[in-house]
Amino acid sequence: MRVLPIANATMRTKDPYAKRALGQNFLINGQVINRILDSFGSKENDVVLEIGPGRGALTEKLIESGAQIYALEFDRDLAPLLHERFEKNENFTLVEGDALKLDLASLERGGRKLRIIANLPYNISTAILQRLFSSVEIIEDCVLMFQREVVDRLTAKPGTSERGYLTVLIEAHFLIEWLFDVPPSAFRPEPKVWSSVVRLLPKTRSIINEELFREVVGRGFAQKRKTILNNLKVWYPKAGELLESIGIDPIRRAETLSLDEWISVVARLELAE
Ligand code: SAM
Secondary structure (H helix, E strand, O other), X not given: OOOOOOOOOOOOOOOOOOOHHHOOOEEOOHHHHHHHHHHHOOOOOOEEEEEOOXXXXXXXXXXXOOOEEEEEEOOOOOHHHHHHHHOOOOOEEEEEOOOOOOOHHXXXXXXXXXXXXEEOOHHHHHHHHHHHHOOHHHEEEEEEEEEXXXXXXXXXXXXXXXXXXXXXXXXXXXXXXXXXXXXXXXXXXXXXXXXXXXXXXEOOOOOOOHHHHHHHHHHHOOOOOOEHHHHHHOOOOOHHHHHHHOOOOOOOEHHHOOHHHHHHHHHHHHHHO
């Protein structure tokens, strides 16, 4: 069995065992680890999914909280380490698999909703986020770390250039709260950019026609420099009339529309069909 060293503050900036392709930047700063865990507030009777436990920086205290922990790790080389460290704990289950494929509903939850915590692998963080949209009804909350620049996009208000398809989609499904920023020095190896931790709370109002909603928002943002009219009309020729009928100036750009305006566009399209 190959046992990898557990991260500690004495490791160098470079970590020969970290796999860049798997977005492995391991947390080594105890204060940051505690701050993430405090923000999450795991407790007995919770059912927690940790995506990408890595070497267990967050996992250990999650287990100590008494919650039922599912740790989903893709890297087979890390499995022996995680097994060895945590297998004696009855409330710990290692799931060896891919966060982009796992059906969250397949995890045994005893009727409870899932709480999700992760220092996400940055290269696929938004792809993982998009998978969460389709499981909103079984999620209680999430505390997730992304690259700071991704969080800037996720929280961008209407009228700002960072606002995009993903911003609107996340607003449709979750309330997103920025919690704090984390410097590169908190990780080994050090990433080139800062990170941010956010809390996501599922919204109770769900999007009625999810497929159409994604299509319309995706089309609207197809070319960010174009007007909403020019983006939509290649797909829906009567887009100009439709937008005017709900009071949206067709020469606006997609990034200026609020979530409610997108919902109105979709609702009017459904009526028109
Ligand atoms: N939680 C640990 C920490 O904070 O030190 C590790 C975080 S590291 C940024 C991301 C982790 O996600 C790595 O352990 C990596 O192997 C794992 N990972 C990468 N791709 C994954 C995938 N598709 N499914 C599940 N885990 C994945």
